[in-house]
Amino acid sequence: MRLIYTTKTAWRGIRSNVSRSLLTILGIVIGITAIILIVSIGEGAQRLIVGEIQGLGANTIIIRPGKQPSGPTDVAGTLFADSLKNADVEALQRKENVPDLIAIAPALIITGSATHGRETYRPTIFGWDAEFMGSMMDVLPAEGEYFDEADIRGKASVAVIGSKVAKELFLSEDPIGKTIKIKNHAFRVVAVLPPKGQSAFFNVDEVVIVPYTTAQTYVLGIDYYNEVMVRVTDPDVVDESVYDITATLRERHNITDPTKDDFFVVTQQGVVDQISVILNILTLFLSSVVAISLVVGGIGVMNIMLVSVTERTREIGLRKALGAHNRDILLQFLIEAVLLTGAGGVIGIILGTALSYLAGIGVAQALSVSWEFAFPYMAAIEGVGVSALVGVVFGIYPARKASKKSPIEALRYE
Amino acid sequence: MYILEARQLTKTYHDGEVETQVLKGISFGIRKGEFVAIMGPSGSGKSTLLHILGFLDRQTSGTYLFDDTSSDNYSEDDLARIRNEKVGFVFQSFNLLPRVSVLENVMLPLLYSSVPEIEWHGRAVAAIEAVGLSHRSGYDASRLSGGEKQRTAIARSLVNHPDIIFADEPTGNLDTQSGKAVMEILEGLNRDHGHTIILITHETFTASHAERILHIRDGMIEQDEQVRDRVRADSFVK
Numbered sequence: 001m002r003l004i005y006t007t008k009t010a011w012r013g014i015r016s017n018v019s020r021s022l023l024t025i026l027g028i029v030i031g032i033t034a035i036i037l038i039v040s041i042g043e044g045a046q047r048l049i050v051g052e053i054q055g056l057g058a059n060t061i062i063i064r065p066g067k068q069p070s071g072p073t074d075v076a077g078t079l080f081a082d083s084l085k086n087a088d089v090e091a092l093q094r095k096e097n098v099p100d101l102i103a104i105a106p107a108l109i110i111t112g113s114a115t116h117g118r119e120t121y122r123p124t125i126f127g128w129d130a131e132f133m134g135s136m137m138d139v140l141p142a143e144g145e146y147f148d149e150a151d152i153r154g155k156a157s158v159a160v161i162g163s164k165v166a167k168e169l170f171l172s173e174d175p176i177g178k179t180i181k182i183k184n185h186a187f188r189v190v191a192v193l194p195p196k197g198q199s200a201f202f203n204v205d206e207v208v209i210v211p212y213t214t215a216q217t218y219v220l221g222i223d224y225y226n227e228v229m230v231r232v233t234d235p236d237v238v239d240e241s242v243y244d245i246t247a248t249l250r251e252r253h254n255i256t257d258p259t260k261d262d263f264f265v266v267t268q269q270g271v272v273d274q275i276s277v278i279l280n281i282l283t284l285f286l287s288s289v290v291a292i293s294l295v296v297g298g299i300g301v302m303n304i305m306l307v308s309v310t311e312r313t314r315e316i317g318l319r320k321a322l323g324a325h326n327r328d329i330l331l332q333f334l335i336e337a338v339l340l341t342g343a344g345g346v347i348g349i350i351l352g353t354a355l356s357y358l359a360g361i362g363v364a365q366a367l368s369v370s371w372e373f374a375f376p377y378m379a380a381i382e383g384v385g386v387s388a389l390v391g392v393v394f395g396i397y398p399a400r401k402a403s404k405k406s407p408i409e410a411l412r413y414e
Numbered sequence: 415m416y417i418l419e420a421r422q423l424t425k426t427y428h429d430g431e432v433e434t435q436v437l438k439g440i441s442f443g444i445r446k447g448e449f450v451a452i453m454g455p456s457g458s459g460k461s462t463l464l465h466i467l468g469f470l471d472r473q474t475s476g477t478y479l480f481d482d483t484s485s486d487n488y489s490e491d492d493l494a495r496i497r498n499e500k501v502g503f504v505f506q507s508f509n510l511l512p513r514v515s516v517l518e519n520v521m522l523p524l525l526y527s528s529v530p531e532i533e534w535h536g537r538a539v540a541a542i543e544a545v546g547l548s549h550r551s552g553y554d555a556s557r558l559s560g561g562e563k564q565r566t567a568i569a570r571s572l573v574n575h576p577d578i579i580f581a582d583e584p585t586g587n588l589d590t591q592s593g594k595a596v597m598e599i600l601e602g603l604n605r606d607h608g609h610t611i612i613l614i615t616h617e618t619f620t621a622s623h624a625e626r627i628l629h630i631r632d633g634m635i636e637q638d639e640q641v642r643d644r645v646r647a648d649s650f651v652k
Binding site for chain 2: 002005006016315319320324325326328407
């Protein structure tokens, strides 16, 4: 039997009851739509995060206190660890310890509100090096100037604020030269950042940056850092520098057993790899959950195919009376099932693509990020393949049932 | 030399513990080019006999020889091939695909044949022309009258140039006029083209077109009657 005629016959079978065919493939459509949506958003998120992290510069290394977190509970341990102190920073700055280091910026996280007059706002407050942040985030002040090395050394009470902080605290007033209070300590605003939105780590518009030395001494009263950022001369020397940093800190902390390290070093590539792994696992997990709907959809297809075989018993009998072999009937119903689920797959891909495009626009607007729409080619190809496979798997039983019918019994069927 | 020969054919149906013997040892032979009517009242076993002769069903016992080969020697695939190439069927209820055109209905047996695809259209058109339905070629089968439907079914039975045409009550669902037209076509196929035709009917008028009538009652041949001059010296009843 010629394949083209079989396909035409199968297609005619589907078209003879359009509404039933559409309802039959609904499960497949939903399943494939959801998979495309998840994979597309997953890929988009991955591109966004990886792009942001890579934007920090491939030559940036982050040192964090405490043990390397192996789960969410360990992150708190990192926040409260006090193993990175000023003496560590000074040791790392020495050329003989880390020869390729060109800049170092300790950072502290300050929780609390900022006030100006009667206005209060709860921004993200960092004790940091504003110039280091500026070059890392590729942002220059919209007004004023960043505080400098001298301000850091002199523990100056100065602050750089984000555009939203400026708007919330100063309304239409010009913030430059005015004072804000954080934990009862007054800071003079020296720069306002331009609107930039969400980055991988924080929202630049909602940030307040004060010198880390000032934050340590006057705001928090502590002698350690939450994080130390290091920039080295070239991305190629990152691995060597990580080795140098680790060796320097182990020596300073008298650590001989690497498992007892009270700090850990994170490179940009390491973060990218970690996030990629997490997102891939998440996408795979969600896709697996959604794949269950394909099984449910497949059972629906099988059910309707069985009904169709019963309804068309006389047609099967006629075809056999006219010379159709069992394999011809099997192929006809199998092609019908595959066409059904394949059509479901194609509709699902179109719907999933449209929805993920719209979701991308929504995410971009809600988080003020530049979201790059990612059409998941592989997922689309796999989607069509999987839906066709569902057709084969769930169509084979009804098709076999049809092919085994005796011609005379099928012709006599009322 | 018979094109088909039945030797002591029996057919028994089982429904649970109930056993019904429909054919009780039927023997006869049919020569190539004969026009035979199998007549009998309802339940006499004539349809069952036709289904066995047309390879739609198998006998319970006895031998059925087709082209000198016992049907027992044919596999399911062989039977499908014979149904496609050697025999044509005309059913009482037409059995056309309703939402399909006359041309495509007639082409249906070719889909399962070894005839090259390039010949399909020409063969179907010729068969439709032979039954005088060229003007209805593109019509959906559901739009045809009963007589036209049966003529379409006859065209379909002809398309693979079969040796034998089996017709199961071909005029049963038709008015007198249409029934007459259909029988004239069948008669013409036998007379002018030498097709062997075996039809079953309970109507005397329909049977009168045949040259030989096998009367069946209670699963047995009651009478083998030569009703026309055409001499078949070796037709027999055992």
